[in-house]
Amino acid sequence: MTALKLNGVNKKFGRVQVLNDISLEVEEGEFVVFVGPSGCGKSTLLRVIAGLEDASSGEVFIAGEKMNLTPPARRGIGMVFQSYALYPHLDVRGNMALALKQERQPKSVIEERITEASRMLDLDAYLDRRPSELSGGQRQRVAIGRAIVRQPKLFLFDEPLSNLDAALRMNTRIEISNLHRQLNATMIYVTHDQTEAMTLADKIVVLRDGWIEQVGSPMQLYNDPANQFVAGFLGSPAMNFLPASLLNAGDERIFGIRPEDLVIAANGPLAAKVTHVEHLGGDTNVVLEASNGTPITLRLFGQHDIGFGAALKLGFPAGKAFYFDSDGKRVAA
Numbered sequence: 001m002t003a004l005k006l007n008g009v010n011k012k013f014g015r016v017q018v019l020n021d022i023s024l025e026v027e028e029g030e031f032v033v034f035v036g037p038s039g040c041g042k043s044t045l046l047r048v049i050a051g052l053e054d055a056s057s058g059e060v061f062i063a064g065e066k067m068n069l070t071p072p073a074r075r076g077i078g079m080v081f082q083s084y085a086l087y088p089h090l091d092v093r094g095n096m097a098l099a100l101k102q103e104r105q106p107k108s109v110i111e112e113r114i115t116e117a118s119r120m121l122d123l124d125a126y127l128d129r130r131p132s133e134l135s136g137g138q139r140q141r142v143a144i145g146r147a148i149v150r151q152p153k154l155f156l157f158d159e160p161l162s163n164l165d166a167a168l169r170m171n172t173r174i175e176i177s178n179l180h181r182q183l184n185a186t187m188i189y190v191t192h193d194q195t196e197a198m199t200l201a202d203k204i205v206v207l208r209d210g211w212i213e214q215v216g217s218p219m220q221l222y223n224d225p226a227n228q229f230v231a232g233f234l235g236s237p238a239m240n241f242l243p244a245s246l247l248n249a250g251d252e253r254i255f256g257i258r259p260e261d262l263v264i265a266a267n268g269p270l271a272a273k274v275t276h277v278e279h280l281g282g283d284t285n286v287v288l289e290a291s292n293g294t295p296i297t298l299r300l301f302g303q304h305d306i307g308f309g310a311a312l313k314l315g316f317p318a319g320k321a322f323y324f325d326s327d328g329k330r331v332a333a
Contacts, residue, residue, distance in 0.1 A: 002064065003028040003154060003186040004049065009058035011044055011210075018044050020210045022058070026188065026203075031180050034190045035197040036207035036233070042190045045207070046158055049188065051075050063153050075154075078147030082159040084139040086131040086146075092118075093127045096146045103150075113149040120182060121145050121175070137168045141175070148183070157189040161196065173199060194234050198222070206230050228328035231256055237285060237297045244323060246270065246290060253331060256322035259285070259299035268315030272296050277306055288312065 004026040011019035019041050026032050034042040047053040049060060051072035060067045067075050086095050093114060100110045118124050121141040131139055140160060147155060157176070161169045177200055180187055191197055197204050198218045206213045206221065206229075214226040218234075225231035231239050237259045244251035247269050262270075272288035275295075286298040286306055298314065306312075323331050 001028045002026070003030070003062070004188070005059075005061040006045075006049070007059040007061070009045070009048060009060065010056045011041070011048060011053065012056045018210050019048070019055075022210075022212060024205060024212070024215065026186060028186055029184050031177075031187045031189065031200060031202045032205060033197040033201035033203070034188065034205050034207060035192065035194060036213075038192060039209075040207040041210040042192075042207050043158055046156055046188065046190050049154075050077055050079055050156055076152050077154045077156055078150050078152035079156045079158070080140075080143050080147050080160045082162050084131070084143045084163075086139060086142060088131055091128050091130050092123060092134070092142050092145075095131070095142055096149050099146065099150055110149075113151070114145075117145040117148040120148065120179060135168075136164050137172055140164065140172060144176070144179070148179075153186070155185055155187040157187065159191055160189075161191075161193075169196075176200065195236060198234065204234075206233060225322070225330065227330055228254065228256065228324040231322055231324075231330075237299060239322070240296050241324075242270075242290060242294050242296070243292065246292065246294075252326065254324040254326070254328075256324060257316050257320060259297040261316050261320040262296070262298045262314050263316065264298075264312055265315030266313055268313035270296070270314040272312055272314060274306055274308055274310040274312065277308065279303065286312075288314075 002025050006022050006024045009019055009022040022045060034045060036042050044053060048055050051067065051070060055068060062075055096114050096117060097110050100113065118127060121144060123141055123145060126134060126138060161172055164172060173196060189200060201218055203215065204218055204221055205215050208229055214221055214230045221230055222234050235258055239256050239258050242255045244253040244255040247255060270290065272290045274286060275289050276287040278285040284300045284304045286300065288296045288298060290296055321333055323333055325331050
């Protein structure tokens with residue numbers, strides 16, 4: 001069953017076009033991530049789905065029902081924001097119960113849903129604490145719990161991990177992924193972080209300047225990007241892009257290769273000089289400069305003693321190379 005369908009959605013703020021003809025289907029139980037750089041329209045699209053913004057044109061369907069004129073509270077959604085938006089005067093239990101009380105749910109139903117959400121999110125020890133007595137990660141779990149108790153048709157996450165430090169982001173990412181499996185719920189998640197997109201999503205929607213660039217599974221987009229933008233946005237370190245003329249004289253295409261697909265080879269076609277080395281323990285990232293001054297990143301597994309200024313030759317498997325035209329469109333090898 002289709003949980004969400006967008007049909008030709010456009011959004012303008014005055015004369016500024018923010019969303020362009022967005023059409024998309026999300027199946028029930030899918031975890032879909034909207035990803036793209038700041039200003040690409042991903043949060044605006046989420047707000048249109050939630051009903052917090054009106055579409056300038058196009059249709060929004062949730063569980064088969066057209067929602068364009070339906071207010072947010074009646075769309076059957078649970079939304080988790082970047083800011084936790086918790087009521088400071090209420091404890092954890094009170095924050096999770098508030099929406100259910102406003103819906104006039106029976107006390108027994110409220111207690112049952114809070115108990116289940118608290119168990120899932122490991123919040124039992126914090127139910128009587130106020131937000132000021134919680135860490136950032138705990139507050140975010142409360143915000144997620146507040147959405148869970150409403151048993152929504154659709155969960156919407158708007159950059160929920162941005163305020164957390166790196167370790168907490170990873171832990172909370174795992175918790176959200178586990179939660180998705182437990183609930184078998186439909187989730188739409190907005191982020192500018194491609195690592196979050198790659199690790200969480202069943203399906204990624206890459207946006208740029210209000211347009212959908214490509215839709216697919218993380219590995220589909222990583223291994224078969226439609227264009228140079230998608231190829232460069234997904235992957236860390238990012239894909240290398242070089243004039244193909246460095247490999248073949250007169251070739252006007254752009255050559256792309258991922259850092260992990262480059263190898264040091266005595267007879268390799270790419271000559272470059274080491275300008276920086278990052279020793280990460282399990283990996284070594286080597287930053288080089290090609291003969292035309294273009295930077296290249298080489299990712300090596302394990303620990304390597306490579307000195308600044310070293311001249312290296314680099315090779316790559318032919319099947320791992322990508323080529324793009326001057327407009328960034330993917331072209332044949």
